[in-house]
Amino acid sequence: MDRRQDGPLPLDLDGCAFGRCRHVVASRPGGRGVECRPERARPGATGGGSDPTIPVRGRALVQRPTPRGLMASIAPENRRMIRRRPGLVPLALLVLVAGVLTVRLTLAAAQRAGVYQLFDPVVDVEHLLSKHFIRELTDEDYRALQHGAIRGMIDTLDDPYTEFIPSEAIADFDKDVRGEYAGIGAEVNTRDGWLWIATPMEDSPAFKAGIEADDLIVAADGTLTWRKSVDDAVNALTGPPGSTVRLTVERAGDAGDIPTGALPASVADAVGEAPGPAPGRVRFDVDIVRQRIVASTVKGVHRVGDRWDFMTDPVNRIGLVRVTQFTAGTIPELRAALDALVRDGVRGLILDLRFNSGGSLQAAIEMSDLFLQEGTIVSTKGRGAQGERFFATSDGALPDFPMVVMVNGQSASASEIVTGALADNARAKVLGTRSFGKGLVQTMYRLPSGAGQLKITEQHYFLPSGRLLQRTDNSTEWGVDPSPGMHVPMSNDEYRQMLRARRELEIIRSAREGEPHPGEQDWADPEWILATLKDKQLSAAVAAIRGVLSDGQWPVVGEEPTAETLQMAALRAEERRYELLARELERSQRRIDALTDPALASASDAGGPIPGNPDLTGGTVRIFDAQGTEVTALTITGPNLGRWLDGAPVRAPGEEDADE
Structure with missing residues (x-):
């Protein structure tokens, strides 16, 4: 990572009236603006900057509006020290006509000088942390500090759409924008703790390999997908175009439902907490060559x-x-x-x-x-x-x-x-x-x-x-x-x-x-x-x-979108959002209670839809109608089921009297 260089920053000043000189821009005492000083002549150096007959010291840089935009000017402190010499006739004429000698910097140079002052405290903090923090900072720490500083600047603007994308995340960002990636071509989610195929995409490698809707992906190249997030599991499916991934697939059916060309399952039974195939289901392996996928929109x-x-x-x-x-x-x-x-x-x-x-x-x-x-x-x-x-x-x-x-x-x-x-x-x-x-x-x-x-x-x-x-x-x-x-x-x-x-x-x-x-x-x-x-x-x-x-006439098929109607709809949406935020605050309060007073936590949990809010991943929810007939059974695919039941039209046992 780049480190700060001590001392002023050398800049080439385009159009400098003193010829092809080099000047140095440095902070003035007290942080008030910047100064432009001629660089000391180096042995054997030539050019106007090393001419002893023109000793010039600039005043503070001043930003001035011009027809070409905001420019920075430097005026010499002692005009009398500039003597007319052969070859400097245009310069002398300029002094006589304008009465002042102005050196214009490009806007970029002037702004850069101010930026250095803006970030001096940031550099100071980095320097002190690297020198005094309890442990030596690693390259990863420096990268995190850098990204944190960038995101901190952006956050102060209060614009959720202005965003910093680190170099390592650019590929994923571009993939989302273009709708392109390299993989097997399937829409996925999680179900029963495994990665679940919602549907293969048309004409995709997955479709051609015989992958079907409702298949479970048990493993990718031998790595289990059990209880992994969708993002983690998808990372195993994507890769360079032309590369091959071996998937272990579980499907409802028997050996007759295995696609042509499939291989024996490399994960045929239970592994640790990950269960084996349920009765009436079969597992097999299939090799799929990744291709560039353009997601249909x-x-x-x-x-x-x-x-x-x-x-x-x-x-x-x-x-x-x-x-x-x-x-x-x-x-x-x-x-x-x-x-x-x-x-x-x-x-x-x-x-x-x-x-x-x-x-x-x-x-x-x-x-x-x-x-x-x-x-x-x-x-x-x-x-x-x-x-x-x-x-x-x-x-x-x-x-x-x-x-x-x-x-x-x-x-x-x-x-x-x-x-x-x-x-x-x-x-x-x-x-x-x-x-x-x-x-x-x-x-x-x-x-x-x-x-x-x-x-x-x-x-x-x-x-x-x-x-x-x-x-x-x-x-x-x-x-x-x-x-x-x-x-x-x-x-x-x-x-x-x-x-x-x-x-x-x-x-x-x-x-x-x-x-x-x-x-x-x-x-x-x-x-x-x-x-x-x-x-x-x-x-x-x-x-x-x-x-x-x-x-030939458009019929009325809905309500009139009056200002009052639209405002009431927006109001209901905001009230719903407020209710959800209130539930989140209540949940946070229960967690605070659990950390400070277990008795309070137990009391607050007792009235919830699921007492104690345990992790029920892999469990089953059975739904019965009013006559007691089972309608369906749903597999719980993730934690925090109580969080979602909070917003559902259900109530826990014992709440009937309170609602009536």
């Missing part, structure tokens, strides 16, 4: 084999395209889906941007441009007066069919840009609830030192109407609002049911598992859609487009 209504069907109403030719994130690959995917819908004679389109937290600004602009012939897409403005405006072009624009964009409180940033552009240009209706309200532009800068990169908030987004997207603590208006008659709120419980139903339709199943979906004729009935997908907002969007296709 464009999805449809349901899968037909390993592809998406984007037609939500085949009778009225209404399409549905769901975009989960804005990455470099989003626009090509979206264009392919839309071209297929146009070939199929699409008459109306639903663009689902719910739960889409944003991503690339360029992708948002290109997506808007697909649907707009002309008009403003978005404008940006930073702390200076100069802003930037982005316009639509007619090249490649799609036909002008009726269109609904679905958003909710988790639709942010790039999602809001697209929604606002289409709504303000009268290209689409907006259905759902008010969006999140993230209207900030971040720019990425790599640190010249190589320590990492900095994501800095530089500008605000403004919709074509001029509305600011960003929500602040005092905002009563932010984001994008639903169109009149299209405010369709959904509760958290309704969203949970919708997401569970959607998950089943996203799974790529093998031919061995059979076709899990009902017949295609069912997808023409919006009532069936609501019953199957449990998606009130989608059902309303289908009804809206059917209405405008029928008589």
Whole structure:
């Protein structure tokens, strides 16, 4: 790690009136500004800086505004000591005309001098710690000190989006931004203590190797995934493209359900606390060659084999395209889906941007441009007066069919840009609830030192109407609002049911598992859609487009998004957030009680949904209906079950009287 050099910093002063001299910038006594002093002449040195006939000592650097920006000036203390000499005629003329000799530094040089003073205390702290701390600091300690200082500076700005990314985390950060990584190609989570395959990705190495939905990954290259976090387990699955990983897989079934080419399981039985296969399950090994995976961000209504069907109403030719994130690959995917819908004679389109937290600004602009012939897409403005405006072009624009964009409180940033552009240009209706309200532009800068990169908030987004997207603590208006008659709120419980139903339709199943979906004729009935997908907002969007296709008028399918309605919805969300924070504070108080007075801890635990809040990972929750019939049994996949039950509509035994 670089260490501080004692003494002043040598700088080349471009345009110095004393010729090609070298000066030294140093702190003045008392820390008031800086001084510029000529460097002592070295033996054999030549140039104006070593000319004894021009002894110049500069005053303090002064920052002055000029047409070229803020510059730093140095004036000599004794003008009489400058004598006219051959070769210095331009200099003499300058003195006669201006009456003062000014040496201009570039802004970077002046600012750098001030930065050194700013960080003098930080360097002092580092020096004292390295000299006097109880143990010798390691390279890792110095790195932690450095990163802590950087993050400390950023935290004082109170902007959650300005962020320091250390060099070792850049690869993961870029992977998230681009939606690319090298691995086996599967969506995973944890279940029964193991890494669980939610679904293999289409045309992925995992799919080609015979990995199926609901498989458990017991080990990767012999390392167990038992009770590991998802991130730790995923790290074992990812690696350089072309490398091979051997997975031990557990699956419901018998030897006949093992894929062709599989190997005997290297972890066939229990290992320590990790259990062996349950009855009716089989284990095997499979080698998978990692490839570069581009995560798909464009999805449809349901899968037909390993592809998406984007037609939500085949009778009225209404399409549905769901975009989960804005990455470099989003626009090509979206264009392919839309071209297929146009070939199929699409008459109306639903663009689902719910739960889409944003991503690339360029992708948002290109997506808007697909649907707009002309008009403003978005404008940006930073702390200076100069802003930037982005316009639509007619090249490649799609036909002008009726269109609904679905958003909710988790639709942010790039999602809001697209929604606002289409709504303000009268290209689409907006259905759902008010969006999140993230209207900030971040720019990425790599640190010249190589320590990492900095994501800095530089500008605000403004919709074509001029509305600011960003929500602040005092905002009563932010984001994008639903169109009149299209405010369709959904509760958290309704969203949970919708997401569970959607998950089943996203799974790529093998031919061995059979076709899990009902017949295609069912997808023409919006009532069936609501019953199957449990998606009130989608059902309303289908009804809206059917209405405008029928008589040319947009029907009322929801509430009026009045200021009072939207404010009450935001108020309920904040109250819910407050309740969750209050529960966390109560939980912290119980922990404090446990550390200070066990009797208090026992008393406070007694009334909770799970007394003592033990770690129940691997256990089972059985749910019975009011008649005592068991409905389902759920495996507990992690600790702190009580934390989640705190927010559920349940009560512990003995609480009935208190509630009545």
